[in-house]
Amino acid sequence: MYQDNQDEDDKLKNDIEKFRNILDEEVEGNHRSEYLIKCKQMSENIKKEIQKRIKKGDENQIMKLMKYYSQQNKRLQEMEYNNVDEDTSLLHDNHQVEVQLFEDNVTQRKQRxxxxxxxxxxxxxxxxxxxxxxxxxxxxxxxxxxxxTYAENKTQKASQELVKAQQSLKTKIGYRIVIICILILIVGLMFVK
Incomplete structure (x- = not known):
C-alpha cells in the first residue's frame, strides 16, 4: 500500500511538474486563449487527483504537493489576469477550484x-x-x-450448642443407667427377702 501511495505521489508530482513546464512556455497571439484553456484543464485534472488522494485519507502526505500545485495554479491565475483578451471567469473559476479543494479538505477533516x-x-x-x-x-x-462472617458465627454457636447437647445427653444417659441399676437393685432386694 505504501508503494502504491508512493507511485501515486510520483505521478501527481510529475503531473504538477508538467503543468509548471507548460506554464513556463511562452505563447503569443491567437494561441494564448487555447493555451490558457489547456492549462486550466490540466489544473482541473490535478485538482481531481488531489481530491481523490484526500478522500483516501492521504492528506498529510499530499500537503506538500498541494502547496506546490497551489503555487503553479497561482501562476496560472496571474497569467489569466494579465491576459486582457481572456474572459475574467477563468481567474474566478481557478480561485474557486482552489477554494473548493481546501474546503473539501476541511470538510473531510471535520467529518473525521x-x-x-x-x-x-x-x-x-x-x-x-x-x-x-x-x-x-x-x-x-x-x-x-x-x-x-455471619454464617461463621452462627456455625460456631451451633457447634457449641451441639457440644453442650452431647454432654447433656451423656449426663442424662448416665443418670438413667444409675436409676435403672438402683431400680434393679431394689427389685432384686425385694425378691431376695
Whole structure:
C-alpha cells in the first residue's frame, strides 16, 4: 500500500511538474486563449487527483504537493489576469477550484473529527458501564463477606450448642443407667427377702 501511495505521489508530482513546464512556455497571439484553456484543464485534472488522494485519507502526505500545485495554479491565475483578451471567469473559476479543494479538505477533516468524537463518546460510555459493574461487584463482595462472617458465627454457636447437647445427653444417659441399676437393685432386694 505504501508503494502504491508512493507511485501515486510520483505521478501527481510529475503531473504538477508538467503543468509548471507548460506554464513556463511562452505563447503569443491567437494561441494564448487555447493555451490558457489547456492549462486550466490540466489544473482541473490535478485538482481531481488531489481530491481523490484526500478522500483516501492521504492528506498529510499530499500537503506538500498541494502547496506546490497551489503555487503553479497561482501562476496560472496571474497569467489569466494579465491576459486582457481572456474572459475574467477563468481567474474566478481557478480561485474557486482552489477554494473548493481546501474546503473539501476541511470538510473531510471535520467529518473525521466528528467520527473520532463519536468513538470517544462510545468508549466513555463503555468505561462508565465498566465502572458501574465494578462498583456493584465491590458492594456484592462486601455483602458476601458480611454473610460469610455471619454464617461463621452462627456455625460456631451451633457447634457449641451441639457440644453442650452431647454432654447433656451423656449426663442424662448416665443418670438413667444409675436409676435403672438402683431400680434393679431394689427389685432384686425385694425378691431376695
Amino acid at each position: 473529527l466528528q467520527n473520532v468524537h463519536k468513538s470517544m463518546e462510545t468508549v466513555k460510555s463503555i468505561y462508565e458501564k465498566i465502572h458501574e459493574v465494578a462498583t456493584q461487584q465491590v458492594d456484592q463482595m462486601f455483602t458476601i463477606e458480611d454473610n460469610y
